[in-house]
Amino acid sequence: MSYTYLMGRRAQISRPSILGAALAIADEQGLAAVTMSAVAARLDVTAMALYRHVAGKDDLLDGLVEALLTEMPPPAAELPWQQRLEHLAGALRSSAARHPAVFPLLLQRPAATEQARQVRDNVCAALHQAGLDPEQAARAERLISTAVLGFATSEAAGRFDHHPPDVRDADFACLLNAIHALITRGPA
Amino acid sequence: MSYTYLMGRRAQISRPSILGAALAIADEQGLAAVTMSAVAARLDVTAMALYRHVAGKDDLLDGLVEALLTEMPPPAAELPWQQRLEHLAGALRSSAARHPAVFPLLLQRPAATEQARQVRDNVCAALHQAGLDPEQAARAERLISTAVLGFATSEAAGRFDHHPPDVRDADFACLLNAIHALITRGPA
DNA sequence: ACCTGAACACCGTTCAAGT
DNA sequence: ACCTGAACACCGTTCAAGT
Numbered sequence: 194m195s196y197t198y199l200m201g202r203r204a205q206i207s208r209p210s211i212l213g214a215a216l217a218i219a220d221e222q223g224l225a226a227v228t229m230s231a232v233a234a235r236l237d238v239t240a241m242a243l244y245r246h247v248a249g250k251d252d253l254l255d256g257l258v259e260a261l262l263t264e265m266p267p268p269a270a271e272l273p274w275q276q277r278l279e280h281l282a283g284a285l286r287s288s289a290a291r292h293p294a295v296f297p298l299l300l301q302r303p304a305a306t307e308q309a310r311q312v313r314d315n316v317c318a319a320l321h322q323a324g325l326d327p328e329q330a331a332r333a334e335r336l337i338s339t340a341v342l343g344f345a346t347s348e349a350a351g352r353f354d355h356h357p358p359d360v361r362d363a364d365f366a367c368l369l370n371a372i373h374a375l376i377t378r379g380p381a
Numbered sequence: 382m383s384y385t386y387l388m389g390r391r392a393q394i395s396r397p398s399i400l401g402a403a404l405a406i407a408d409e410q411g412l413a414a415v416t417m418s419a420v421a422a423r424l425d426v427t428a429m430a431l432y433r434h435v436a437g438k439d440d441l442l443d444g445l446v447e448a449l450l451t452e453m454p455p456p457a458a459e460l461p462w463q464q465r466l467e468h469l470a471g472a473l474r475s476s477a478a479r480h481p482a483v484f485p486l487l488l489q490r491p492a493a494t495e496q497a498r499q500v501r502d503n504v505c506a507a508l509h510q511a512g513l514d515p516e517q518a519a520r521a522e523r524l525i526s527t528a529v530l531g532f533a534t535s536e537a538a539g540r541f542d543h544h545p546p547d548v549r550d551a552d553f554a555c556l557l558n559a560i561h562a563l564i565t566r567g568p569a
Numbered sequence: 570a571c572c573t574g575a576a577c578a579c580c581g582t583t584c585a586a587g588t
Numbered sequence: 589a590c591c592t593g594a595a596c597a598c599c600g601t602t603c604a605a606g607t
Binding site for chain 4: 244
């Protein structure tokens with residue numbers, strides 16, 4: 194084993210550790226505070242050391258949304274489709290509450306990464322089980338995802354701050370109802 | 382008149398002219414290119430001159446979303462509520478297409494400005510005409526606005542780029558249908 | 570292999586000075 | 589009143605140099 198050897202050295206940095214530090218800074222002080230030097234400082238390293246693990250600042254931000262999606266718990270497969278969808282929507286909303294600075298980026302990135310595809314596939318699978326054919330499911334997935342992301346982003350960014358939490362909870366419940374209606378009513 | 386006097390001097394800058402220049406740069410080169418010096422240069426002025434008309438960069442960005450909302454055409458009052466809503470939603474979508482860099486900011490700002498209130502009031506008025514009481518209308522407005530903003534933002538940011546325009550048009554039509562169903566079905 | 574020091578071009582912002 | 593020059597602290601990024 195080389196444990197003792199590794200433990201004797203200064204903690205090595207890696208892409209995950211960098212993303213973790215960046216996410217923590219974003220959560221605590223906002224996206225503007227996520228600076229190459231700030232992230233590096235939190236890891237006891239200089240800013241230039243980061244460039245060996247991330248291509249640059251843009252790649253770091255891409256990594257942040259990647260990290261958010263990775264945190265998303267997959268829905269329990271044995272639940273009925275409706276509960277699976279509600280579970281996913283709730284997970285998105287709570288992720289927005291935990292990471293209000295980073296979450297809005299989800300709506301602005303290609304959604305072509307592996308993690309994004311996994312979440313999308315989960316939604317599509319639930320919709321397929323609800324009786325939609327693949328094409329209908331794909332379209333419904335796009336509409337449902339944008340609606341939920343839009344709501345969670347608004348809430349996280351403080352666009353609904355003048356409404357108390359119970360009003361926003363009721364808003365969210367109403368959104369879930371509308372989604373359920375969209376699915377069961379079938380395509381229009 | 383002091384016309385000749387004014388015309389003799391170098392074109393004065395103002396908050397509207399600054400916002401216009403910033404919006405043009407954002408449309409042409411993206412949000413990252415909207416820099417105090419770039420905006421100033423487009424107006425043949427130094428960066429420091431801007432500070433007399435905007436409080437700083439953040440205020441300038443707030444002004445950009447303000448400018449987008451001001452561009453939104455009010456719906457013709459004599460149309461039935463459904464067409465008014467579709468008109469508003471379409472205007473948002475085309476605004477996103479025209480200003481893809483700035484549009485995502487709409488979901489991230491308080492929506493407490495005067496222009497935001499006007500758009501919101503237009504939606505609420507249409508919903509009231511559809512038979513919803515004020516409280517229902519306010520809730521439906523929040524859900525509809527976030528869904529439409531979410532869709533338009535996704536499209537503008539290129540999140541749907543792998544789908545051809547006619548698919549996205551059909552997506553949008555489906556969204557409008559779902560909204561109509563949400564309204565006529567009543568609150569759930 | 571991995572990190573650092575030094576350097577570069579650029580950013581937002583201030584404040585006294587010009588006209 | 590309105591704009592400029594000079595200056596400051598900071599940003600992302602590079603590249604040769606250290607270990």
